[in-house]
């Protein structure tokens with residue numbers, strides 16, 4: 045179904061839902077009111093059952109054949125601690141909280157797809173995942189750990205709005221479409237002393253400085269645009285005349301493949317010595333679009349937007365916790381254009397970010413089509 049052919053009643057319902065979600069954004073793991081609104085919206089669908097897990101919802105829509113393996117779609121639902129500056133009539137009324145990453149759109153298009161799939165049921169049942177806490181990189185892992193997604197699920201689809209692309213453009217990109225993201229922390233422990241007697245202590249700020257230099261020169265030789273380390277925090281000290289005991293660095297490691305990731309981890313751990321502790325905490329695995337779903341994805345995009353799909357111009361080094369699903373379920377992740385053709389680019393996670401309403405409809409059509417296409421395969 046082309047996105048413009050979505051029935052008017054569904055169009056109006058999902059866009060109005062999107063405005064409400066946008067106006068009342070909630071932070072990760074606190075999406076209680078959002079969960080209730082989405083639960084109400086799901087009542088218009090052909091539900092077999094549903095479960096509220098944390099602040100997420102996992103619902104099962106009835107397909108024609110209840111015994112087959114289901115197909116899943118996922119929309120994330122959380123907002124960010126940002127004060128909105130868009131001037132939209134339906135701007136956030138929750139002070140300091142904003143849907144600055146388009147998850148209001150993703151939640152609404154999951155409901156839109158669920159409505160379309162209820163009107164025209166596919167062969168398979170459909171698992172609709174409305175997921176909390178994507179921004180923390182923990183929501184998908186939480187649902188997987190709770191066994192909320194049936195293990196026999198044979199495909200999963202999701203997407204993200206992208207203002208680099210116009211309405212009606214949907215990115216078709218095989219392989220990695222988001223990055224591995226690991227959190228790096230380095231603690232440098234020296235010896236506190238009076239600033240006037242530095243020889244009585246060991247200054248951890250100098251140790252941290254040496255670490256930053258070492259990492260930067262190693263990176264220069266071994267890293268590139270698809271595998272790198274970014275140091276983002278550097279904390280030490282409390283007063284001008286006290287040599288502190290510790291200095292802490294933190295940052296992120298981004299990679300598209302597990303081999304390069306291993307090399308970076310090994311190099312960082314090799315920096316450890318007395319007084320230097322390196323900790324790497326995995327966050328989200330890369331989202332790998334599954335080769336077995338390539339023709340499904342292409343056909344879905346063709347049917348939903350009617351133009352030749354396009355590939356990403358450069359690797360996407362942002363992370364997306366959808367990668368927790370694609371580690372065990374074949375998946376495909378779309379990037380959905382979200383601005384009018386001549387409008388300027390505004391980045392996600394900024395107070396000015398917004399996605400045009402039509403993106404909700406495009407996403408609804410793409411996800412419903414992906415399910416119809418995948419369901420027809422077996």
Ligand SMILES: [Zn+2]
Nearest residue numbers: 145146147204
């Ligand atoms: Zn996002």
